[in-house]
Amino acid sequence: MSVTTRIQAFQESMQPTDVGVPGPTSLEMARGFRSIRADPLSFLVAVSGRFGDLVSFPVPGAPALLLNDPADARHVLQTAARNWRKETVQYAALARVTGPGLLASAEPSWIEHRRLAAPAFHHQRLLAVSDQVRAAARDAVGATLDRSAPAHGRTVDVAALTHTIGLDAVGRALFSTDLSGQAQALLDATSDAAELVVRLGRSVLPTAAWTPTRTNLRLRSARRRLDSGAAEIIAQRRARGATSTHGDDLLGLLLDSGMTDGEVRDELVTMVVAGHETVAAGLAWTLMLLAEHPEAQDRLRAELADHPGPVTLLDHRDQLPWTRAVIDEALRLFPPAWALSRRSDAADVIGGREVPPGTLVIISPWLMHRREDPWTEPLAFRPERFLDSGAGRSAYLPFGLGPRLCIGREFALGEMVVVLAELLREHRVTVPAGWSRPRAEAKVAVHPRGGMPLVVTRTGGGPA
Numbered sequence: 001m002s003v004t005t006r007i008q009a010f011q012e013s014m015q016p017t018d019v020g021v022p023g024p025t026s027l028e029m030a031r032g033f034r035s036i037r038a039d040p041l042s043f044l045v046a047v048s049g050r051f052g053d054l055v056s057f058p059v060p061g062a063p064a065l066l067l068n069d070p071a072d073a074r075h076v077l078q079t080a081a082r083n084w085r086k087e088t089v090q091y092a093a094l095a096r097v098t099g100p101g102l103l104a105s106a107e108p109s110w111i112e113h114r115r116l117a118a119p120a121f122h123h124q125r126l127l128a129v130s131d132q133v134r135a136a137a138r139d140a141v142g143a144t145l146d147r148s149a150p151a152h153g154r155t156v157d158v159a160a161l162t163h164t165i166g167l168d169a170v171g172r173a174l175f176s177t178d179l180s181g182q183a184q185a186l187l188d189a190t191s192d193a194a195e196l197v198v199r200l201g202r203s204v205l206p207t208a209a210w211t212p213t214r215t216n217l218r219l220r221s222a223r224r225r226l227d228s229g230a231a232e233i234i235a236q237r238r239a240r241g242a243t244s245t246h247g248d249d250l251l252g253l254l255l256d257s258g259m260t261d262g263e264v265r266d267e268l269v270t271m272v273v274a275g276h277e278t279v280a281a282g283l284a285w286t287l288m289l290l291a292e293h294p295e296a297q298d299r300l301r302a303e304l305a306d307h308p309g310p311v312t313l314l315d316h317r318d319q320l321p322w323t324r325a326v327i328d329e330a331l332r333l334f335p336p337a338w339a340l341s342r343r344s345d346a347a348d349v350i351g352g353r354e355v356p357p358g359t360l361v362i363i364s365p366w367l368m369h370r371r372e373d374p375w376t377e378p379l380a381f382r383p384e385r386f387l388d389s390g391a392g393r394s395a396y397l398p399f400g401l402g403p404r405l406c407i408g409r410e411f412a413l414g415e416m417v418v419v420l421a422e423l424l425r426e427h428r429v430t431v432p433a434g435w436s437r438p439r440a441e442a443k444v445a446v447h448p449r450g451g452m453p454l455v456v457t458r459t460g461g462g463p464a
């Protein structure tokens with residue numbers, strides 16, 4: 001190929017592919033670059049308001065589309081899932097921390113690891129670890145609030161509290177390990193890694209992992225710290241020895257599966273990253289909504305009073321329907337996973353348009369959950385929506401859809417119910433004087449910027 005032909009081919013590959021879908025121009029994107037980066041959630045809301053359910057972004061090469069029609073999302077994530085893989089910048093960035101673990105893997109062989117891990121999330125196992133999750137919640141609530149929540153109330157950053165519980169619950173339930181010795185180091189390393197992953201996922205030019213940029217160096221340091229945490233957990237378990245098996249928790253299943261230590265490490269770090277930040281953020285927003293809606297909180301406390309026995313990770317929709325509806329509605333308004341991305345292997349039809357191989361799509365639960373159809377008054381907090389017929393469920397995907405649906409869904413929902421029960425049975429949360437909501441910041445999870453300061457008051461049990 002001549003130099004001129006090569007230059008022409010390069011120039012063509014740098015042109016956006018027009019598939020006849022409206023969207024912002026390159027100039028608009030360039031002008032809005034800083035604000036888009038600072039607040040991608042508002043950007044997504046603005047472009048879908050302006051261009052509708054299918055929006056095209058002016059990127060070089062194959063099309064990049066934002067899909068906000070529930071039927072299109074279902075097509076990509078479920079019906080045609082085989083054609084839409086996780087081969088995207090976001091997942092490549094995540095894989096720099098987690099390796100090709102379950103969450104980031106774009107390979108069809110992901111299914112083998114999913115099958116190996118699945119028994120750790122089966123119903124029987126979740127029932128068995130309910131005590132551990134309850135203990136994680138009780139210990140953290142006790143340590144934070146017994147000191148600091150007198151009868152007249154005290155302001156507490158509940159986001160920090162839910163982070164501690166989230167990490168401890170993963171450690172106890174999935175690895176039968178007390179992570180408290182390395183909790184701060186793991187929390188710091190995962191939050192550093194998460195921040196850097198987001199930065200890499202949003203950067204315009206991909207940087208090779210070996211280039212000594214500041215981000216790469218910091219990422220390497222976070223990864224080293226996570227590696228050493230994971231290595232310690234694996235070594236401790238191996239040191240216990242195995243009679244016939246290493247145990248029936250997730251770590252035992254992985255060690256018995258014949259995976260290499262490197263592969264076990266990837267799954268372990270995946271579960272730490274995917275399993276604590278999301279639940280912690282979801283709980284912090286749930287507590288905020290309950291503090292803003294005291295009547296909903298009183299109803300929840302009354303429901304708990306009618307159910308004095310220990311709460312398990314399962315059966316809460318029957319036993320504590322209001323509590324569960326509150327969680328469902330909080331995950332609608334503040335879905336921790338705010339954007340899912342996929343790339344097509346082969347040509348397909350999306351929203352009636354033919355799209356070529358290599359098309360990137362972004363599906364945002366944050367946007368989908370704010371659609372006026374089917375959600376009436378979508379910004380209002382109304383847990384009742386989830387008590388009845390299931391209206392709106394087609395546009396509800398806090399845990400994704402299809403074969404890549406969150407493996408930790410039942411664990412996460414159960415953990416959230418357990419934590420609310422442990423905290424709110426004997427405490428009330430209210431908003432501090434001069435309250436304004438923390439900004440929703442889109443990192444790996446949508447989390448409250450600067451924490452979630454709420455006033456926690458001891459009630460001594462029963463509705464406040």
Ligand code: HEM
Nearest residue numbers: 102103274275278279282337340398399400404406408412
């Ligand atoms: C409220 C809490 C949680 C939310 C909102 C959430 C959300 C999600 C979503 C949306 C996906 C699909 C991503 C995609 O399709 O691109 C996902 C996948 C995943 N989640 Fe969760 N998650 C939560 C809790 C957890 C927990 C507690 C764990 C583990 C302990 C976990 C582990 C995973 C894993 C391993 C995957 C990848 C599954 C696969 O591809 O086979 N998540 N999660």
